[in-house]
Amino acid sequence: ATAFAPDGRVFVAEKSGLVKAFDSLADPTATVFADLRTQTQDFWDRGLLGLAVDPAFPARPYVYVSYTLDAEPGGTAPRWGDTCPTPPGATDKGCVVTGRVSQLTMGSAGTAVSEKPLVTGWCQQYPSHSVGALAFGPDGALYAGGGDGASFTFADYGQAGNPCADPPSPAGTNLAPPTAEGGALRSQSPRRPAGQPVLLNGTVLRIDPDTGEGVPGNPFANSADANARRVIAYGARNQFRFGFRPGTSELWAGDVGWDTWEEINRVADVGDGVAENFGWPCFEGNARQAGYDGANLDRCESLYSSGGHAAPYYAYNHRAKVVASDPCPTGGSSISGIAFESGSNYPAEYSGALFFSDSSRGCIWAMQAVGGQPSPSRLVPFVTGANVPVQVLTGPGGDLFYVALGSGELRRVSHPGGTNRPPSAVATANPTSGPAPLTVQFDGTSSTDPDAGDTLSYAWDLDADGAYDDSSASAPTWTYAAAAAVDAGLRVTDSQGASATTTVRVTVGNPEGLDPVPVIDSPAGTLTWSVGQNVSFSGRAVDAQDGQLPASALSWRLAIRHCATNGTCHTHNVQDFPGVAAGSFVAPDHDYPSYLQLTLTATDSTGRTGSKTVDLQPKTVSLNFTSSPSQAMLTVGGTQQRTPFSRTVIAGSTNSISADSPQNLPPLNLKYAYTGWAHGGARTQNIIAPGTSTTYQAKYRLCWLLQPC
Structure with a gap:
């Protein structure tokens, strides 16, 4: 996550629990502002995920964070570390943790000197x-959101x-219908009877x-329950990102769906x-959620009968395009960012637009305004091919920025028609190759800026370590002592803060084969x-210079590639195994189609890396569903279908x-009542898929005068 401070500083939170600070967008070197890695669980989709800066910063020297606290309810951190052993198993019984929102206080050195927990909960x-x-x-209050913490593979009401x-x-x-209140039903806890915890x-x-x-005036401000006093909205699966429409008290939130719908709620x-x-x-989207509807849970049945839930302002189907002509893939979907246009130099049609991103599709769309309000009838693609966008926000100059998790970048979307146009970076090197040691004269003076009066400053990354901190001269020299293929970088920044980058390749000695070669x-x-x-x-792994690399030079990453039926896939990083040559993991549960991806990365003494990946496909089985009589509606996971089906x-x-x-039941539309599963068990239950294809039959009887339903 990223947050812009009023004084120009840029704060960046890493999922691991590190918070870094840059003096400005032009600052190439970060300072570690806070290190919360010990208490943060960085595992699967857990981690440090939310970040905000006090509007009066630095007069009020506070930065706020929201992270997965590596502690069970009432416990202390760290409990599990950045892993989940089996047992209990990440997707079996689960490694139970909590969440925390904290206030970090900045000291005179510009780094955090204390953490004050404000809210702890979110089991x-x-x-x-x-x-x-x-x-x-706009009222000066702090707003925080969170997810249900429930299973993503089955309809979870607390049965595990x-x-x-x-x-x-x-x-x-193990809770059971109809009275169960656990799992995803925690999102409905404000509707629990008096005396039960919210x-x-x-x-x-x-x-x-x-x-x-909680702030006075909140809906449950008079409750004896401290959590209830904090709540202003509920009933979300995962309100990962939200924001305010400028000039209003409207909060707009993206809610990540399950099987079918992504929502924007208002x-x-x-x-x-x-x-x-x-x-x-x-509910999911505008319809009842089949998996939970089919379980006949009291908490849902009462909502169905009484009404009163707020339908989404806009929802899009996982299998449909957001805009018919956009190039974004369908299938997997995860709404991941919400932001409003505010003070940009974008074309007039974007004035007041709502921008939203989908990390699985890799796209950002604009919902343009009609009569001052974003209109679903005015949707246009804005950025396509983004590398896992997990946050969108407005920043300096009113431009839209987004966090590209896949590439580890904060990216800016500028419009060239503004009052300040970005420069063009040009770099040359002489010579561009030769034996080591090699002294190279670099020159960036051919870089230009299209705006009269703008001057350029220079920052060079001559050792290709990603930091533009090696020289600020327009034409520096650099000596390379060892054989390498180096992409030296130049960043030029104009006097208005706009910048551009470029690289030039320098080949020292014979770099062929310099990257370490890992073998799985x-x-x-x-x-x-x-x-x-x-x-x-x-x-x-072996390396041309270092020979056989030690285990400390190796790092493994386990990921799940979750795919849609049309073949498009997105990635969930599960766990890293640093500094080991061997180990093991327990294969996790996930919806099919999906597969595991195991990557080994080797790093040699010069920092060069090489990677090798192996894809591991799952064993699959067919679950066949029938009923007696046929054509009964059964629910499997989050979807319903008439028998027979597989x-x-x-x-x-x-x-x-x-x-x-x-x-x-068709074709006569006669009413039938459930009498049992052929294999036994409750009407609503969890089954473990066996190693071979299996048939499950639901039995029904006809309802009539002497034997009503």
Whole structure:
């Protein structure tokens, strides 16, 4: 996450728990502002994910963070580290953690000198939908959001041990319909009966930035429950990012969906004392969520009968284009950013537009305004091919910026028609090749700026370490002592702060084969895996200069490639294994189609790297669903379908199934009641996919006068 300070500083939060500060956008060197890695769990989608700067900074020297606290409810950090052992297993029973919003105080040296926790909560059983956005509102209050912390593979109502101690039973009890209140239903906790605890999951909080207490005037300000007093909206799956429409008290939030819909939700007035309920998990998009509807849960059934949930302002289907002509892939979808145009030099049609991003599709769209309000009828693609955009925000000059997680960059979208145009960077090197040691004369004086009167400053990255800190001269010299192929970089910045970069290749000696060569000895790419299977890995690397590299030079990364049926995929990084030549992991659960990707990276003594990747496909089985009589509507996971049908899943995966009852069956539309599954068990239950294809049959009887439903 990134946040711009009023004095020009730029704060960048890394998922690991590091917060870094740059003096300005032109500053090439970061200072570590705060190190929260010990208490932050950086695992799967957990980590330090939210960042905000006090509007009166630096007079009020506070930076605010939202992160996954590596501690169980009431416990101390660190509990698990950046991993989750088996047992309990990341997607089985889950490594339970919490979330935290803290105020960091900056000292005289420009770094954080203290952390003051403001809010701790957000019990999370599973490794996604953790904490999320932080933003200041026009009223000076701090707003915080978070996810449900529930399973993303089955309809979760607390049936896997209930470690968050949700009603009606204590922790360690497997909850069951219709009274279960756990799992994703934590997002509906403000609707619980009086005396039952209100949780932070799936809510938007409006809090005092100094105390963390709820602000007077909040919808539940008179509640005896401190969490309830903080809540102004609830019923979200994962409100990862949100923002305010300029000049209003409207909060707009992106909510990451499950199987079908991504949502943009709107709180019309954060100070009106009304708590919007966006309906998750009972609703997804504008419709009932099939997986939770089919479970006949009291908390959802009462919402269906009473109404009152707030429909999304806009929703888009995972299998549909946002704009019919855009080049963005469909299938996997994760809304990941919300920001409004404010004071830019963009063309007039973008005035007041709402920008939103999707990290899975790699795109940013603009919802242009009609009558001052963003209109779903005016959607246009704005940035395509973005490398995993996980945040969009407006910054200096009113330009739109976005965080590209895939490349580790903060990128700026400028319009050339503004009053200040960016320069053009040109770099030359003489000579461009030769034996070591090689002294090279660089020259950046051919760089130009199109605006009269602008002067250029120069910053060089001559050792190709990514930092433009080697020279500020327009034509420096540099001596290379060892054989290497170096992409020397030049960044030129004009007097208005606009910049441009370029590189020039210098070849020293014979660099062929200088990159280390990693070898993955195991597992082989032919391995197929089941959920819960222990998979061992081992590898090595050789280097032309260093020879056989030690284990400390090796690092492994395990990721899940989650794919749509059309073949488009996005990546979830699961875990890193640094400094080891061998190890093992337990294959996690995930929706199919998906596969595991294991990457070995080797780094030699000069910092050069080489990587090798092996893709590991899962063992799959067919779950076949029938009913007696046929044509019954059954729910598997988050979708409903009439029998007979089949689902391909990963062997060993957990799948929620439910037999809807009562229901009318075609072709005569007669009403039938559920009597049991042929294999036994409750009407709504979880099944573990066996190693071979299996048939599950739901049995029904006809409802009639002497035997009604």
